[in-house]
Structure formats: structure tokens, C-alpha cells
Amino acid sequence: MRHSLPLAPQFYVTAPQPCPYLPGRMERKLFTALQGDNAQELNDALSHQGFRRSQNVLYRPTCAECGACLSARINVADFNITRSQRRILKRNAHIDRKATSPWATEEQYDLFRTYLDARHADGGMADMDVFEFAAMIEETPIRSRVVEYTDTRTKNLAAVSLTDVLHDGLSMVYSFFNPDQQRNSLGTFLILDHIRIAIEANLPYVYLGYWVPGSEKMGYKAKFSGLEVFAQNAWQKVTDPDNFDVEAMTQPREKISDQVANIEVPDAGFRS
Numbered sequence: 001m002r003h004s005l006p007l008a009p010q011f012y013v014t015a016p017q018p019c020p021y022l023p024g025r026m027e028r029k030l031f032t033a034l035q036g037d038n039a040q041e042l043n044d045a046l047s048h049q050g051f052r053r054s055q056n057v058l059y060r061p062t063c064a065e066c067g068a069c070l071s072a073r074i075n076v077a078d079f080n081i082t083r084s085q086r087r088i089l090k091r092n093a094h095i096d097r098k099a100t101s102p103w104a105t106e107e108q109y110d111l112f113r114t115y116l117d118a119r120h121a122d123g124g125m126a127d128m129d130v131f132e133f134a135a136m137i138e139e140t141p142i143r144s145r146v147v148e149y150t151d152t153r154t155k156n157l158a159a160v161s162l163t164d165v166l167h168d169g170l171s172m173v174y175s176f177f178n179p180d181q182q183r184n185s186l187g188t189f190l191i192l193d194h195i196r197i198a199i200e201a202n203l204p205y206v207y208l209g210y211w212v213p214g215s216e217k218m219g220y221k222a223k224f225s226g227l228e229v230f231a232q233n234a235w236q237k238v239t240d241p242d243n244f245d246v247e248a249m250t251q252p253r254e255k256i257s258d259q260v261a262n263i264e265v266p267d268a269g270f271r272s
Helices: 039-047 083-091 106-119 130-138 186-200 216-223 246-250 256-261
Strands: 011-013 029-033 052-054 057-061 070-075 095-100 144-151 157-166 169-177 205-211 227-231 234-237
Touching: 029 256, 039 052, 039 057, 039 157, 052 169, 083 186, 095 157, 106 130, 106 157, 106 169, 144 186, 157 186, 169 186, 186 205, 186 216, 205 216
Parallel strands: 169 205
Antiparallel strands: 011 029, 029 057, 052 057, 070 205, 070 227, 095 144, 144 157, 157 169, 227 234
């Protein structure tokens, strides 16, 4: 018997589990499958509503008692580079960028393992093997690129970003880099370079994933001007990250059924 895909995306909620960013809290995610002929349109629409992609799944935090995880993006038109960020670009002038199709390599995986062991040894990806890594890179039903950064002096791979190309910007799905080059601030450099790519491509936004005020792991995202977060069903400018009122931006929390009802999906292909 032949089974067809549902006309409209179906949304589900994960079971509660410990939050990886804030101790003592639990997290849940609202998610849907990313598949079918209209995957690109669905990814565009939901990314604009605070969702993130992980392989063929789109998800957004929906924690009952916490709204600290905020989808973040940089409005390129509002971005003003700082002196320290200019110095980072200068220190990485020897780094060469190359964008390729989403294809995993052994060199990428070796750098990925080195990065995890140094930075996230106790994280959720710590046990990821080469096959799971290849799935993370290659299982994408949309327009994605692997952006490789090579040190022209040593010819070694210095950093990698898995990046989706949206209708209104670039979404940095996952990035990793050589942890031994701490002085070069490669994580910041990758974001700065994606801002340059967005400007060259005339795209207005660079999507960074989730910013979590109070989490040291995510604090670096607040160092970029032009930062916006998705809160109260709209993108809001963050003018003062140090005094950002998370509670005011995220309360009251909607019921999950109301959240789903308020999600806008593209018309094409989802109606009979």
C-alpha cells in the first residue's frame, strides 16, 4: 500500500530533559519533519519564526517555565564592526574560504572530533561517530553549503560551517574550528565572514541559532551589533544585551496548541 506525505506539517513535542545551557532547568522542543518537494519553502518560513534545522527536522524550544532560549539573527544593515572585530579579521587574513556542496570528509571529522574533545567533551554530540557526522552534514533536503576555511600557511583545515541558504539570509546550522588557535577567535571570525558573505549576496540576515542570556556558552552572540531575537511571535531588536529582560520578552507563555495554531506555513503544496 502506498502512503503519501501529509498535506500540512505535523508538529510534535519532545519529552522533558535536562537543559544543556542553564543548570537545574528542563527543556522541551516543538518539532516537525522537513521533507517533501516544499522543504525549502517550509524551512524558510519556519526559520523566520524562530525554528532551527537539524538534518531533516525543524525545532524550536517550548519549555513550560522558561523562555531563555531565543532564536537570534544579525540584521546586516544594522551591524557595525568594532575595533576588536576588525583585529580578528586582520589576524585571520591568512584564512582562505571555500564553499562546497554538503559532503563530509575525513579531514572535517578529524577537526570536528578535536573541537568537541576540547570544547564540548560532555555535550550531546560527544559520542558522535563518523557516520553520524556524515549524516549531520549530508542529510539536508534544502539548499545547504559546507563552508571550509583553510590556513594558507599550513594548508590545514582551520574551521568549518554547515550553512543553509534561506530566502532572506544565511543560517549557520553548526560550526567548529581548531581549538588550538584560540588567539585568532575563529568562532567570531566565522560569524564576521558570514556577514561579509551575506553582504556580497545581498541577503539581509545571518541566523546564529539560539542566544541564551545567562549562559556563558552562548554569550559571544551578544557581542555583535544588529542582534535581533524572536520573542512574542516577532523579531525584536536587542539594543542592550547586558540588561536584556528575558522575562518581559517571553511572558506569558502560550499553550503548545496555541503556539502551533500561530505558526504560519507556506501555502504551496500544503493544501489540497
